[in-house]
Amino acid sequence: MLTIFGQRHRFCDGVTRRNFLKIGALGLGGLALPELLRAEAQAGIRRSHKAVIMVFLPGGPSHQDIFDLKPDAPLEIRGEFKPISTNVTGIQICEHLPRLAAIMDKLVLIRTMVGCQGDHDAFQCLTGRSNRNQPPGGWPALGSVVAKLQGPVDPAVPPFVGLSPKMGHMEWADAGKPGFLGVAYAPFKPDGAGKSDMVLNGVTLDRLSDRKALLASFDRFRRDVDSSGLMSGLDAFNEQAFGLLTSSQLLEALDIGRESPKVRARYGKGDSRN
Incomplete structure (x- = not known):
């Protein structure tokens, strides 16, 4: 048993x-x-891949205004919002989150986290580490670690996609860096004009294949004289780039026009450049 x-x-x-x-x-x-x-x-158990969306709120609302309102605390400590009950007995959250309150049984609140340093940037949230005393290359972001260990489900779809918006102080909205894992595991950022790079623009697949073979021959030559490890990362990037160009899966996934108006309305209009 x-x-x-x-x-x-x-x-x-x-x-x-x-x-x-x-x-x-x-x-x-x-x-x-x-x-x-x-x-x-x-x-007969197969590996299962799950899509994980990490939402990082740079300078977002504090915990006492969302999930830990402390209604019994003195006025100068507690926030101005009132708590409401959720569908889980004993858990209350902000009055402005009624939809979230209705699905609280599907969430987990972690109220015991302590930051490793008092900075506002995204580094410790994306890596779980302090940005001080880093190893050579730096600490990798969570998405880069997953990309290294799990790899892509489909060669045409990157395992780590970064959709962080453009901000004046990008340390607050950085999608993360691959650190010592190497550039092959950096986040793919399909923002703005970069989307046009995923279209072949009249180049046939045969011609693209010829270009790939030529590029591979140059890479083999350069690899013989390169000892930095950069070429291995470029190899992975080249394979990923050709996979993106010869498949429409990622481009279709990024085309919000394929979503229903009802779904798009739930997320808001936003900025088409991000």
């Missing part, structure tokens, strides 16, 4: 990937990664 947090399965063919990972985390039987992957394959 296998018992993991209340879920019982007599045999491993009913165990999900998440439960396998829990076994490894608990150290039951010293299950290592090779055994985990082998057990997954035998059980």
Whole structure:
């Protein structure tokens, strides 16, 4: 009998990937990664990819005005908004978030986080680390780490896309940097005029393939004399670029005109340049 947090399965063919990972985390039987992957394959469990959207609010509302209103605190400490109940007993949030309150059972509030330094930039939120005493190359952003470890679901779609808006002080809205992982894992930024670069503009696929072969021959020559590791990053960028150009998937995904007016209205008009 296998018992993991209340879920019982007599045999491993009913165990999900998440439960396998829990076994490894608990150290039951010293299950290592090779055994985990082998057990997954035998059980027919496939790798699952999830799309994660990280919303970072640079200089956004403080916690006592959104999720931790402290109504019993003195007037000079608590905010001006009133708390409302959510669909989870004991959890209250700001009165201006009624839709969020209705789906609170699908959210997790973490009220114990402490910043590693008192800066307003996005660095520690994107990396989980201080920007001081960094290793050579710097700390990579979360998206770059995922891009390195998981890779893309489809070669034509980058695993890490940065949609941060343009601001006067970009440290507040930076999508993150790849750090010591290298430029191959930097965020893809399809902002403004950059979208036009994803269109072939009359170049046939055969001609594009010829250009790719020529570029590869130059890269092989340069790699022989390059010891910085930059070429390996450029190789990955080249493959990604050709994948983007020969597939319409990413361009279609970025075309908000394909969304229904109802969905677009929920997000607001915004700025078409961002």
